[in-house]
Amino acid sequence: MLNRSSYKHYFIMLLPGLVWLFFFNLLPMYGILMSFKDFNPGLGIFKSEWIGFANFEYMFQIDDSKRVFRNTIFIAVLKMIGNLIVPLVFALMLNEVKNRLFTRTVQTIVYLPHFLSWVIVAGIMLDIFSYNGPINQLLMNFGSEPMLFFANEKLFPWMVVLSDVWKEFGFAAIIFFAALTSINPEMYEAAAIDGASQFKRLLSITLPSVLPVAILLGTLSLGNILNAGFDQIFNLYNPAVYSTGDIIDTWVYRAGLLDMQYGLATAVGLLKSVVGLILISISYTLAYRFANYRIF
Amino acid sequence: MKRSFKILAVSLIAAMSVTACSNNNTSTNAGNSSNSSNSGNSQNTTVDQADAGSAIDPFAKYDEPVVVSIGRSIDPNYKYEGDDTAEDNVYTRWLKDAYNIEVKHEWESSTSDYGQKVSLAIGSNDLPDAMLVDETQLRQMVKADQLADLTEVYEKYGTDRLKQIYESNEGLLEGVTFDGKLYALPETTLPSAPLTWIRKDWLDKLGLEEPKSLEDIEKIAKAFIDNKMGGDNTIGIVGTQQGGSLYSTFLSSSDHFLNFSPVFFAMDAYPGIWVEDENGNAQYGSTTEETKAAVSILRDWYAEGIIDKEIAIRKSSQEVISSGQTGIFFGPWWSAYNLTDSIKNDPEANWRPYAAPLNAAGEFNSNQATGSNFIVVKKSYEHPEAIIKMLNIHVNEKEESYKTAVGKEMTSQEIPLFLIMGHGDQLDYAVNTTQKVLTGEMSLEEVDKLNYGFTYELASHVKNVKLEPFDNYDIQYWDQETDKDFFTHIYAHLNGGSTFVNTKVNWTKSLATAQTKTMQSKWSNLKKLEDEVLLKIIMGTAPIEEFDSFVEKWKQQGGNEITEEVNALK
Numbered sequence: 001m002l003n004r005s006s007y008k009h010y011f012i013m014l015l016p017g018l019v020w021l022f023f024f025n026l027l028p029m030y031g032i033l034m035s036f037k038d039f040n041p042g043l044g045i046f047k048s049e050w051i052g053f054a055n056f057e058y059m060f061q062i063d064d065s066k067r068v069f070r071n072t073i074f075i076a077v078l079k080m081i082g083n084l085i086v087p088l089v090f091a092l093m094l095n096e097v098k099n100r101l102f103t104r105t106v107q108t109i110v111y112l113p114h115f116l117s118w119v120i121v122a123g124i125m126l127d128i129f130s131y132n133g134p135i136n137q138l139l140m141n142f143g144s145e146p147m148l149f150f151a152n153e154k155l156f157p158w159m160v161v162l163s164d165v166w167k168e169f170g171f172a173a174i175i176f177f178a179a180l181t182s183i184n185p186e187m188y189e190a191a192a193i194d195g196a197s198q199f200k201r202l203l204s205i206t207l208p209s210v211l212p213v214a215i216l217l218g219t220l221s222l223g224n225i226l227n228a229g230f231d232q233i234f235n236l237y238n239p240a241v242y243s244t245g246d247i248i249d250t251w252v253y254r255a256g257l258l259d260m261q262y263g264l265a266t267a268v269g270l271l272k273s274v275v276g277l278i279l280i281s282i283s284y285t286l287a288y289r290f291a292n293y294r295i296f
Numbered sequence: 297m298k299r300s301f302k303i304l305a306v307s308l309i310a311a312m313s314v315t316a317c318s319n320n321n322t323s324t325n326a327g328n329s330s331n332s333s334n335s336g337n338s339q340n341t342t343v344d345q346a347d348a349g350s351a352i353d354p355f356a357k358y359d360e361p362v363v364v365s366i367g368r369s370i371d372p373n374y375k376y377e378g379d380d381t382a383e384d385n386v387y388t389r390w391l392k393d394a395y396n397i398e399v400k401h402e403w404e405s406s407t408s409d410y411g412q413k414v415s416l417a418i419g420s421n422d423l424p425d426a427m428l429v430d431e432t433q434l435r436q437m438v439k440a441d442q443l444a445d446l447t448e449v450y451e452k453y454g455t456d457r458l459k460q461i462y463e464s465n466e467g468l469l470e471g472v473t474f475d476g477k478l479y480a481l482p483e484t485t486l487p488s489a490p491l492t493w494i495r496k497d498w499l500d501k502l503g504l505e506e507p508k509s510l511e512d513i514e515k516i517a518k519a520f521i522d523n524k525m526g527g528d529n530t531i532g533i534v535g536t537q538q539g540g541s542l543y544s545t546f547l548s549s550s551d552h553f554l555n556f557s558p559v560f561f562a563m564d565a566y567p568g569i570w571v572e573d574e575n576g577n578a579q580y581g582s583t584t585e586e587t588k589a590a591v592s593i594l595r596d597w598y599a600e601g602i603i604d605k606e607i608a609i610r611k612s613s614q615e616v617i618s619s620g621q622t623g624i625f626f627g628p629w630w631s632a633y634n635l636t637d638s639i640k641n642d643p644e645a646n647w648r649p650y651a652a653p654l655n656a657a658g659e660f661n662s663n664q665a666t667g668s669n670f671i672v673v674k675k676s677y678e679h680p681e682a683i684i685k686m687l688n689i690h691v692n693e694k695e696e697s698y699k700t701a702v703g704k705e706m707t708s709q710e711i712p713l714f715l716i717m718g719h720g721d722q723l724d725y726a727v728n729t730t731q732k733v734l735t736g737e738m739s740l741e742e743v744d745k746l747n748y749g750f751t752y753e754l755a756s757h758v759k760n761v762k763l764e765p766f767d768n769y770d771i772q773y774w775d776q777e778t779d780k781d782f783f784t785h786i787y788a789h790l791n792g793g794s795t796f797v798n799t800k801v802n803w804t805k806s807l808a809t810a811q812t813k814t815m816q817s818k819w820s821n822l823k824k825l826e827d828e829v830l831l832k833i834i835m836g837t838a839p840i841e842e843f844d845s846f847v848e849k850w851k852q853q854g855g856n857e858i859t860e861e862v863n864a865l866k
Contacts, residue, residue, distance in 0.1 A: 041421045042440030062821050062853060123611060126538075131605045132529045151609050153837060238538055238608045239827035240835055246824075257412050259820035260436060262419055 035267035055267040064251065065268065072247040072272075075157050075228040080221045082165040083172055088214055090169055091176035092206060096198070107177070110170030122235030125163050126150060156241040164232060172217075179213040180206065215290050222283030226276045248272050354453045354688050355695075358396035362679045364686070365402040366712055367417060367427040369410035374709045387710040390701040395689065397682055399712045418442070425677040426713060428669045429480075432547055435810045437672060438474050444673040444680045447478040453684040457692050464719045471809075472670060480670035481687060483715040486723050488628040489662030489801045490552035490561075491649035491792070493635075495623035496770060498525045510562050510593065510653040513624065517602045520623045531622040532602040537613040542594075542830060543568045544663065546806035552662075553627045553634075554613045556594060556603075561661035562653035563590040567830075569663050569806035570862050578807050578862040580855065582826050583847045591843060594834045608831055620645060629723075629792035636784055639771060646771040649792050651799035664805045671713050683713065691717045719747060726751040727793040730786065734758045734766050754789060757782035762790065769794070812861040818854035825850055 030045065035055050037048040059065045090110075097103050113121065129135050129149040136146035149159050183206065191201050230249035237245045248268060256265030287293045370382050380386065383401045391397050402424035405413040414433055417423050423442060437443050462469050465484045472480040492513060498520055499506070507513045517532030524530055535556050536542055543557040545568030552558075560567050565586035573579045581587060597603045604610060604622075616622050618637035625631075629649065638645045651660045671687065673680045690711060694702075708714035719725070725748050732738035733755040745752040760779035769791040776783050811819060829846040832838035851859075 039419075040440050041419050041436070042442045044421060058817065063849075064821055064824065126609065126611060130609075146605075148605065148609060148835075151606075151835060151837075153832075239824070239831045240608060240837065242824060242828040254824070255820045257415055259823075260415050260419065260432075261817055261820055264817060264820075 031266065032270055034262055035264075035270050037263060039262040039266075041262075051263070055263045056271075059264060059267050059271070064246075067243065068246050068248050068251045068268075071157070071244055072226055072228045072249075074244075075160055075233075075247060076225045078157070078161040079164050079228070080218070080225065082161055083168055084214060084218050084221070086165050086169045087172035088176055088210070091173045091180060091210075092202065094173075095177070095180050095206065096202070107170065107173070111174065112170070113167040114171035116167070118229075118231035118235050121163070121167055122232065125159075125236065129159070150236055151238060151240045153241050153244045156237070156245045160229070160233060160236065160245065163236075164229060175213060175217065176210055179210045183209045212292075216287060216293050219283045219287040219290065219293075222286070223276065223280040225279050226272050352452050354455050354685060355395070355692075357394065358682075361392070361396045361398045362682050363398045363400055364426055364679070364682055364712075365400045365424045367410075367414060367424045368401050368404050368712065369407045369413075369428075370404050371709055372406050374707075376709070380710075382709060382712075385710045386702045387706045388712060390698060391686070391689070391712075393701065394695060394697050395685065397686060423674045425679075426671060426673045426683050428713065428715075429672050431668065431670070431810045434472065434480050434670050434672060438479050442675055443479045444675050444677055445477040445479065446481065446673060446680055446684070447473075447476075449681040449684050450478055450481075453681045453688065455688045455692055458684075458688055458717075461691060461717050461719060464721075466720070480672045481683070481715065483669040484718050484720070484722075485668045485716070486718075487664055487801075487803070488552065488630070489651075489660070489796065489799070489803075490555075490558045490626045490628055491631075491795060492558060492652045493625050493627055493631055493647050493649050495520075495525070495645060496648040497644050497646040498623045501525075507650055507652045508654055510559065513653055514597065514602060517597075517624055518600075521601065525623055526621040529621060531604050531616055533597070533624045533626075534604045534610075534613045534616045534622040535626065536608050537610045538608060540608070540613075541568070541827065542608075542834075546570060546809055547811070553631060554625060556626065557663070558626045558653055559594055560587060560590040561663070562655050563587075563593065564655050564661065565590045566661075566663050566804050569804070570808045571804060572807065578859055578866065580850075580859065580862075582830070583850055583855070588840070588843045591830055591833050592840050595836060595840060598834050599836055607835070629796035630788050632788035632792040633784055639776070644771070647791075648769070649795045651795060651801075659802045660799055661802045661804065664803045669715060671715060686713055687715065687717070690715070718750075722748060722751070723793060724797045726754055727789055727797045730754045730758050730789060731766075731794065734762055754782070754786055758786050758790075761786045808862045808865055812858060812865070814854055814857045814861055818858065821853060822850055822855060822858075825853070 033045050034048075036050060036052060037045070038051045038054075039045065040048045094103050094106060127133055131146055131148060135149070140146055147155075149155050187205050188201055191205060196204065226248060228247040228249070230247070230253070233245060233247055234250055234253070237250065252265045252269050252272075255261045255268070368382055376382075376385060382404065383399065388399050391399065403413065403417075411430065411433075414427060414429055417427070418429075418433060418437055418440070421440075421442065429437065461484060468482050468484065469478065472478060472482050492507060494507065494516065499516065502519050502523060502525075504516055504519060505512070507516055513533070520526065521530045521532050535554055537554065541555060543555055543560055544552050563586050565584060566581035567584075567587045567590075569581050570578050571581045571584075573584075594603065598605070598607070604613070604616070610616070613625070614634060614637075617625055617635070618641060620638065620642045627634075631649070632647065635645070635647050638647065654660055671683060673683050690713075725744075729738065729743055729748070729751050733740055733743065740752075740756055743752045743755050757779055761775055761783050763773045763775055765773060769787075774783065774787060825846060829838065829842055833840055833842055
């Protein structure tokens with residue numbers, strides 16, 4: 001039997017995290033009040049005038065709010081799928097390569113972009129896909145007209161997802177590599193003796209073994225469904241792709257920080273948080289049901 | 297980016313400052329402006345306090361150190377002397393020693409993020425004692441009652457010189473007076489219209505005429521592209537870069553550097569500012585038929601490849617100019633400051649500005665820049681007079697100790713709360729006088745050194761830099777080596793400035809220069825609508841008919857309401 005005191009050190013370890021949570025997440029919550037007020041910085045949040053739901057009403061009136069929610073969800077969902085499937089497939093493929101030196105080298109190279117900030121990666125991306133950039137040169141060799149990938153409404157969200165997956169898949173694959181190494185090699189030996197082909201072994205042993213990890217990662221990432229990646233989009237977008245590329249975070253940034261419409265920006269941010277909370281609750285339930293994983 | 301251009305513009309114009317400047321240590325485009333150190337007359341404090349009436353000495357040293365905390369924008373590329381920083385340098389140390397005014401930085405930010413940082417400070421009501429803000433921010437702070445009333449301290453402590461400068465710039469102080477109270481100290485901006493800058497060496501090579509109309513510019517751009525003047529990927533006209541706008545607006549006049557304002561002006565369109573319609577009612581320039589016509593021209597130009605295909609996506613348009621890939625761009629007279637790299641890369645790059653394109657009636661139109669910097673002081677600050685003193689010190693000739701303690705020219709990077717302060721006609725005077733001294737029509741001694749210190753500096757260096765013929769500003773008639781530091785200043789003033797001051801500009805001023813009440817809640821949405829639709833039409837991803845539905849939408853989503861408010865302003 002464990003007695004209570006043996007848990008003590010866990011609580012102490014938890015403390016810094018809780019303090020951080022309190023100061024950076026709970027305390028600033030009163031800022032939500034701004035969305036119900038005509039915020040006047042001179043008076044402060046508490047003394048500003050109450051205006052009820054005016055900010056929310058205006059938010060629902062403008063076309064933009066629907067559009068930014070739709071864009072956010074579209075980009076975030078594609079990113080979730082891409083960032084789950086690509087690393088998984090990549091890990092499975094690399095796992096079949098027996099040359100250790102090769103796998104190590106490839107692994108190191110592909111996870112490097114993860115450590116670069118979007119400011120840098122966006123610059124590289126814009127250059128590579130620029131009008132006279134290498135990609136367009138290549139396309140021109142095949143006789144097609146050069147195009148502007150990052151100024152095209154239809155392509156933009158896909159370019160965002162693609163560049164994000166390119167940047168992150170190597171790093172995301174690490175977890176799958178870990179899961180792969182924990183598979184008991186005796187299973188493969190047994191299967192080989194029973195005459196299972198390499199592909200059959202992949203399907204019947206490897207895949208089922210890493211599936212719980214994949215499901216877990218997938219459900220947990222649901223909480224991020226409204227985070228389509230501010231850093232990335234902010235550095236890549238331009239007014240020509242607002243219709244498909246503008247997301248909640250970039251919109252709130254422009255309204256709140258650039259145009260000083262604090263109330264409206266807070267209202268949109270609050271709505272994002274509410275929807276986010278619902279989604280996290282769902283992902284929690286799903287994680288428990290399908291992966292038998294409880295966070296608390 | 298927008299902000300950084302503005303700062304650049306500002307620091308360039310700063311070179312025009314009334315006080316002397318003798319650029320001696322920095323790169324060309326940093327705008328080394330500042331205060332005169334070469335004054336023989338250092339005892340002028342007595343003259344200046346005459347107006348103070350009572351016993352107040354506007355230059356008196358404080359008995360106890362007075363701390364001024366400020367928010368400061370820093371140019372990350374600026375090189376300070378030795379271990380100096382923006383907060384602790386020869387100028388601030390001298391300020392402390394000579395006047396007991398101690399400048400502390402509450403926060404610092406890069407020039408490009410400064411506006412955002414200020415907005416954040418306003419929003420959180422966590423203000424430094426003083427800082428520089430733009431007009432919208434100023435009004436927001438007035439509304440929020442965050443600012444100190446400077447009326448009294450300005451009257452008491454402002455020197456004659458300071459007051460003269462403000463008086464010579466009509467309407468400047470009225471603009472920052474709300475309910476009879478002076479809430480800010482504005483900068484004296486210079487008017488500036490966007491000119492068309494063209495590589496004249498290319499024009500000559502192809503035997504083309506100087507441009508007058510939009511069609512001429514189109515023809516020249518086509519010729520440059522067809523003859524591959526800038527290599528295989530020659531870009532006809534380069535302009536707006538990522539984060540930039542197609543034209544300057546009433547809220548952020550980035551001084552027209554590298555955008556497409558002139559194309560609009562030539563069509564009598566004034567997008568981005570508030571103008572009068574034929575009945576004298578206010579209307580927003582971006583929603584007019586003229587703007588539609590101008591957009592349609594840009595759309596054709598884009599389709600034909602005349603303007604940069606990567607408009608609004610390109611990271612740096614300046615780079616295209618420097619690398620010699622283009623032969624045409626639009627920019628104000630001081631754009632010449634930004635051409636040094638281009639000239640370095642190609643000594644034949646002979647950039648000349650033209651007052652073109654003209655409109656159908658042959659007039660040269662421009663909107664009048666409205667953006668500016670203002671010094672504001674926090675309401676609860678105990679020593680608002682210290683801020684007035686700092687500005688006094690900035691615009692007046694310095695005490696004796698300045699020469700030994702500082703001894704060289706300071707820039708906006710050293711001088712805290714730096715404003716461009718000059719007489720209304722400083723550019724005209726600088727250009728005309730420098731020309732006259734060059735040709736010998738005027739002697740150096742005749743230059744009004746007291747009021748136009750920087751002109752004196754230009755005039756005293758011009759002969760090292762400009763070769764004969766004196767009235768030809770082509771690049772081959774300049775000596776770039778003898779007096780490197782002054783080459784850029786004089787090149788900008790004579791090559792760019794002379795074209796501008798000798799052009800009759802048909803100015804249009806915005807009816808509103810800051811956000812109205814409804815704008816505060818709805819402008820961000822309307823601006824986004826505008827930016828998006830216009831850019832899409834130009835890039836050909838939306839049909840030109842979309843313009844009309846944009847105007848409809850714009851009006852519905854708050855535009856009508858705002859127009860009413862602007863009407864009421866008149």
